[in-house]
Amino acid sequence: MAEASPVRAALADAARYGLIAAALAFPILALRAEPDFSNKLVLEPRWSWMLGAAVAAFLVRLAVALAPARAARKPAAAKAPSGFAKKATKAFAAFGLGLIVAWPFIVLLTLGPSGALKWIDNYGVQILIYVMLGWGLNIVVGLAGLLDLGYVAFYAVGAYAYALLATNYGVSFWICLPLAGILAAFWGILLGFPVLRLRGDYLAIVTLAFGEIIRIVLVNFSALTNGDAGIASIPRVTFFGLPFVAGPKGFAAFFDLKFSPIHRVVFLYYLILVLALITNLVTLRLRRLPIGRAWEALREDEIACRSLGLDTTKIKLTAFALGAMFGGFAGAFFAVRQGFVSPSSFNFVESATILAIVVLGGGGSQIGVAAAAIAIVGGSELLRELDFLKQVFGQGFDPTQYRMLLVGLAMVVMMNWRPRGFVASRTPTIFLGERKTIAADLVQEGRG
Amino acid sequence: MAAAQTLLSVEHISMRFGGLTAVDDLSFDARRGDITALIGPNGAGKTTVFNCITGFYKPTSGRISMAPNGVIDPTALDALTRSGARGANGLHLLERMPDHEIARDARVARTFQNIRLFSGMTALENLIVAQHRPLMRASGFSLFGLIGAPSYRAAEQAAKDKARGWLERIGLAARADDPAGALPYGDQRRLEIARAMCADPVLLCLDEPAAGLNPRESAELNALLRSIRDDGTSLLLIEHDMSVVMEISDHVVVLDYGRKIADGTPAEIRNDPSVIAAYLGVPDEEVANVEQEIGA
Known part of the structure; x- marks a missing residue:
């Protein structure tokens, strides 16, 4: 009897999960609305789908419950990485960087110019933009511990700064790039002032509202921004003055290459790579300076900071300004890449994605944020390539419809598996004897 | 007297x-x-x-x-x-x-009844944060520090030496690189005092x-x-x-x-x-x- 009870408990537990899954699946899977011949919607029952979901939930839960209990995790306070682990991490980082630098050429050589475009643009440039945005937001959320739900506002400021200056005054991208950063930093400070006294949920609400205000201003200030229609025909990126065009004055002719649109994409790839690496380098440097330590101290305990004479107002404003500046750079890059900006590119979902990248990466860790950007952006792009599922579910099945559902599911699983993100531990910025990583349970997340 | x-x-x-x-x-x-x-x-x-x-x-x-x-x-x-x-x-x-x-x-520096250390930072880092002002000035408000100027490095070394002195004084030199939150209670109390003293009160x-x-x-x-x-x-x-x-x-x-x-x-x-x-x-x-x- 004593031996049977855990199994019985597991069965009961799994049955409960199966029931919940069935209840959830009923509105989502079991009923499908189809237009009939007279174009009226009729409900077509699909009970087998609902049953399948319930059985799957039952079996998975049963397997989890009956799996041998995981060994109790030891709360390792601080551990010095062993020599091997250190070397392995370094080797992995060097390999990763090498792969990223060589990526366009690897793809070009394996797939040829026409096949490579998607892999450089969607999987290269797109991911690197989010890596950069994640690193920028990481200053505010990960280091300073200030929850910012409106980060996309600075991305928008940067994008519109370039779009407006370039289309109205013909200012070159290379001049606009620093200007976009400065303007975004200025807006970062403007946002910073009203939220200085707010913490936690209240801070999050105000930053969320700020992001929406910027977007709504862009929609309604038609005289300047052309409203919802956006700004089109923004000058494209040039190779330091050489345009990527087919004519004799183009980049291809100058370097005696056969013209191909891939040149521009490869150049954009390296441009955003350099911008992202600069963001990373500056952040890593700042972390070891008094200002970076003050950000982290602010995240750990704001009251203690003030008792030591640190002006928390200035510290918060610098965090907002610097994070916004990198968002502005990324925005200018976005505008020059797309050649078109409109308010719909800067909605709340973008802010949420960037924040999800930072949280999933593990606030404060640069490599974790990069990995999370690759996982979230690259993963959701990869889910577009699910055509093989048609073989499983029949031709009527459209896998792209389930893309965001799967992304959400993956995030729920991830956050259950690693609640503090990929790299939750913290590396000290200064040391006397040896640098030991600090376990996540000691590091505060900041309360606003 | x-x-x-x-x-x-x-x-x-x-x-x-x-x-x-x-x-x-x-x-x-x-x-x-x-x-x-x-x-x-x-x-x-x-x-x-x-x-x-x-x-x-x-x-x-x-x-x-x-x-x-x-x-x-x-x-x-x-x-x-x-x-x-x-x-x-x-x-x-x-x-x-x-x-x-x-x-x-x-x-005027202070400590708190319920200890308020930066628990996720090491003992040494806690003492370095307390020296924010002289270090900030030495780093040229981050500009010199960003380019790694020697004057800033000297200031950081001085701050580190001061912190080391305090860690030795409170008997925590061996735990300088451990997170403050992992120290025993009595050590945390002394570390908080040392941190306040590093602010030069x-x-x-x-x-x-x-x-x-x-x-x-x-x-x-x-x-x-x-x-x-x-x-x-x-x-x-x-x-x-x-x-x-x-x-x-x-x-x-x-x-x-x-x-x-x-x-x-x-x-x-x-x-x-x-x-x-x-x-x-x-x-x-x-x-x-x-x-x-x-x-x-």
Whole structure:
């Protein structure tokens, strides 16, 4: 009897999960609305789908419950990485960087110019933009511990700064790039002032509202921004003055290459790579300076900071300004890449994605944020390539419809598996004897 | 002994939270080179007084003045009070200053009753953060630091040496690179004191530094506090542990229900009937007798 009870408990537990899954699946899977011949919607029952979901939930839960209990995790306070682990991490980082630098050429050589475009643009440039945005937001959320739900506002400021200056005054991208950063930093400070006294949920609400205000201003200030229609025909990126065009004055002719649109994409790839690496380098440097330590101290305990004479107002404003500046750079890059900006590119979902990248990466860790950007952006792009599922579910099945559902599911699983993100531990910025990583349970997340 | 100089002067401060008067018309002085103890039963308002001095609360009324480098000159103080400024000529009115300026300009550092270390940062990092201001200036507000200028590196090395000195002094040199949150309780208490000292204060305010310490740790703490005083930093401490108070303080102020009931040397306090009454509790008629005796 004593031996049977855990199994019985597991069965009961799994049955409960199966029931919940069935209840959830009923509105989502079991009923499908189809237009009939007279174009009226009729409900077509699909009970087998609902049953399948319930059985799957039952079996998975049963397997989890009956799996041998995981060994109790030891709360390792601080551990010095062993020599091997250190070397392995370094080797992995060097390999990763090498792969990223060589990526366009690897793809070009394996797939040829026409096949490579998607892999450089969607999987290269797109991911690197989010890596950069994640690193920028990481200053505010990960280091300073200030929850910012409106980060996309600075991305928008940067994008519109370039779009407006370039289309109205013909200012070159290379001049606009620093200007976009400065303007975004200025807006970062403007946002910073009203939220200085707010913490936690209240801070999050105000930053969320700020992001929406910027977007709504862009929609309604038609005289300047052309409203919802956006700004089109923004000058494209040039190779330091050489345009990527087919004519004799183009980049291809100058370097005696056969013209191909891939040149521009490869150049954009390296441009955003350099911008992202600069963001990373500056952040890593700042972390070891008094200002970076003050950000982290602010995240750990704001009251203690003030008792030591640190002006928390200035510290918060610098965090907002610097994070916004990198968002502005990324925005200018976005505008020059797309050649078109409109308010719909800067909605709340973008802010949420960037924040999800930072949280999933593990606030404060640069490599974790990069990995999370690759996982979230690259993963959701990869889910577009699910055509093989048609073989499983029949031709009527459209896998792209389930893309965001799967992304959400993956995030729920991830956050259950690693609640503090990929790299939750913290590396000290200064040391006397040896640098030991600090376990996540000691590091505060900041309360606003 | 030279005439003791007044470093911090608290005059007639009251602190009301709605209908509750936590501190009622309290006045006392802390003299340079002294260890001044603020004692009283639970709820007497000691921590509230601390929060008023360090700027975390603004007192409802009253004046708190501090002369980090000189003496409090009454005429200069009155002129400053009338001028409406926060401070002038090395004299500061703490009730007008925000908390971080009190720490920075009036050079009052404090510790907390419930320890507030940066738990996810190492012991060393905690002490380096406390030296933010000199380091920030040396880093050219991050510009020189960003390019790795040698002048900044020298300043950082100096900050590190200072931190190492304090870690050795509190016996934590071996744990410099461990996170502060993983240290044992007694070590955290000492580390918090060292962190406050790294901010280079003239007056160090300690809120129950001996709470939760065993007798041996408590004796070590006494030695540490004495050595801090002998090195030129004055101390103001709240304490329940009478062995600490009586052994190391030069001057004791006793609070009860937000009022000062005694003020003097440890020996005077020990024999004060109102203090004994406040601590041990006495029947009502005896309180009346005692109050009559002391003219309350």
